[in-house]
Amino acid sequence: MANEDPTDLPSLRPTSWATLGLLSFGEELSGYDLKKWADWSLRFFYWAPSYSQIYSELRKLEEIGYASSRVVNKDDVRGKRLYRITPEGEAAMTRWANEAPVEPAVLKHGVMLRMWLGHAGDPEHLREVLLAHREQSEKMRIRAVADREGAAKEPGWAFPEMVLNWSVKYYEDERDRADAMLADLDKFARKQKRSRRTPAAKRTSDELRSHSV
Amino acid sequence: MANEDPTDLPSLRPTSWATLGLLSFGEELSGYDLKKWADWSLRFFYWAPSYSQIYSELRKLEEIGYASSRVVNKDDVRGKRLYRITPEGEAAMTRWANEAPVEPAVLKHGVMLRMWLGHAGDPEHLREVLLAHREQSEKMRIRAVADREGAAKEPGWAFPEMVLNWSVKYYEDERDRADAMLADLDKFARKQKRSRRTPAAKRTSDELRSHSV
DNA sequence: GGGAGCATGTAACGGGTTACATGATTGG
DNA sequence: CCAATCATGTAACCCGTTACATGCTCCC
Numbered sequence: 001m002a003n004e005d006p007t008d009l010p011s012l013r014p015t016s017w018a019t020l021g022l023l024s025f026g027e028e029l030s031g032y033d034l035k036k037w038a039d040w041s042l043r044f045f046y047w048a049p050s051y052s053q054i055y056s057e058l059r060k061l062e063e064i065g066y067a068s069s070r071v072v073n074k075d076d077v078r079g080k081r082l083y084r085i086t087p088e089g090e091a092a093m094t095r096w097a098n099e100a101p102v103e104p105a106v107l108k109h110g111v112m113l114r115m116w117l118g119h120a121g122d123p124e125h126l127r128e129v130l131l132a133h134r135e136q137s138e139k140m141r142i143r144a145v146a147d148r149e150g151a152a153k154e155p156g157w158a159f160p161e162m163v164l165n166w167s168v169k170y171y172e173d174e175r176d177r178a179d180a181m182l183a184d185l186d187k188f189a190r191k192q193k194r195s196r197r198t199p200a201a202k203r204t205s206d207e208l209r210s211h212s213v
Numbered sequence: 214m215a216n217e218d219p220t221d222l223p224s225l226r227p228t229s230w231a232t233l234g235l236l237s238f239g240e241e242l243s244g245y246d247l248k249k250w251a252d253w254s255l256r257f258f259y260w261a262p263s264y265s266q267i268y269s270e271l272r273k274l275e276e277i278g279y280a281s282s283r284v285v286n287k288d289d290v291r292g293k294r295l296y297r298i299t300p301e302g303e304a305a306m307t308r309w310a311n312e313a314p315v316e317p318a319v320l321k322h323g324v325m326l327r328m329w330l331g332h333a334g335d336p337e338h339l340r341e342v343l344l345a346h347r348e349q350s351e352k353m354r355i356r357a358v359a360d361r362e363g364a365a366k367e368p369g370w371a372f373p374e375m376v377l378n379w380s381v382k383y384y385e386d387e388r389d390r391a392d393a394m395l396a397d398l399d400k401f402a403r404k405q406k407r408s409r410r411t412p413a414a415k416r417t418s419d420e421l422r423s424h425s426v
Numbered sequence: 427g428g429g430a431g432c433a434t435g436t437a438a439c440g441g442g443t444t445a446c447a448t449g450a451t452t453g454g
Numbered sequence: 455c456c457a458a459t460c461a462t463g464t465a466a467c468c469c470g471t472t473a474c475a476t477g478c479t480c481c482c
Contacts, residue, residue, distance in 0.1 A: 097334035112258040118372030121310035159331030
């Protein structure tokens with residue numbers, strides 16, 4: 001979609017855009033501030049990068065002219081570097097938000113991976129894993145609800161508020177899917193128990209061994 | 214063998230366990246096979262690693278004794294290396310599935326990032342982005358439904374089937390959240406238009422607050 | 427005034443991707 | 455029979471994390 005003319009965007013990764021995006025609200029911020037704000041605001045839908053990556057992103061953004069920085073010396077000894085978005089940075093952000101191709105979200109769901117490999121574990125333990133995941137999801141949902149209240153009070157935060165609204169649903173859905181899966185797992189465990197009592201069990205485990213694809 | 218204490222698992226990343234997990238179904242597979250199968254089976258809930266990473270994971274797994282390999286030479290010139298899980302690998306898998314701490318899923322949702330930065334874009338383009346995301350989600354849902362049918366026919370695939378069931382819901386939920394957000398976005402756009410026509414409208418911030426849940 | 431934690435980073439390393447290489451197979 | 459694609463990897467590079475360093479502030 002966006003790779004022909006020389007006015008073209010440097011192809012940054014979403015994480016770079018996220019960093020620039022944090023600056024795009026207009027404040028002048030240090031790497032430390034950025035990290036804190038990222039943890040607070042992006043965590044619901046975008047894995048927050050570590051300090052060191054934020055620092056290197058900032059250096060990169062400055063190098064390509066999307067951010068500028070200055071050092072403020074508080075009581076001489078140690079300086080801290082504050083970054084600010086440049087007009088070129090704002091223009092690039094806009095183009096990215098409007099024109100970048102729509103990529104699928106990156107998901108690495110460790111809990112589902114373990115469920116997928118359920119044949120290697122035992123149902124009792126898996127049940128606990130799922131329950132813990134359910135509780136984590138519910139906690140995230142509650143935090144998203146609280147943040148949404150906060151965002152609603154701020155003028156000009158309509159988009160963050162929309163995304164928080166999405167996030168509340170996301171963790172609600174995650175919680176509900178965990179519940180549904182717990183039900184599936186229980187059903188499976190009951191079936192296993194029944195078939196262990198009956199001779200049919202032998203056949204099942206033989207087939208498990210032979211893994212025909 | 215890298216570890217003396219048998220109660221102490223080498224702390225592998227989930228991606229390594231995913232690779233080992235693909236082997237844990239019992240077949241002897243090449244790196245190429247692994248990648249193909251990963252793309253087919255894990256993609257719904259776990260970002261599939263690239264070829265080269267799979268190859269290096271396999272070398273690592275062999276080094277720590279969780280997998281073994283042999284080279285088959287077909288017509289001499291080029292060999293291919295087939296990997297198989299070892300008993301130690303199976304034991305480690307089981308311990309991981311049962312005992313590893315429950316980590317939150319890694320999510321990097323580029324589309325939500327762009328919505329969050331909506332102030333930098335324009336609502337018309339954002340609407341298209343959301344619509345494209347909605348369609349992608351629906352496509353994934355349909356694929357998951359098809360795969361679930363397939364898994365249901367295989368004996369011993371109860372866990373993959375459960376996870377596919379979860380995946381169908383996941384993409385269904387993703388699609389529905391996109392629809393809900395499209396509605397939010399339209400409401401916001403209408404409000405913007407109104408307040409541009411009547412700049413005196415101080416009511417804007419009140420309306421922002423009354424945004425539906 | 428001594429430790430706990432805050433604020434500000436850098437260095438070293440491993441995770442992971444993209445680009446490249448190369449022979450085999452297959453379809454037109 | 456030639457091009458495309460499959461199958462099998464390696465090399466180089468960047469993304470991202472973990473561990474470390476260092477002074478400041480607070481509070482007990």
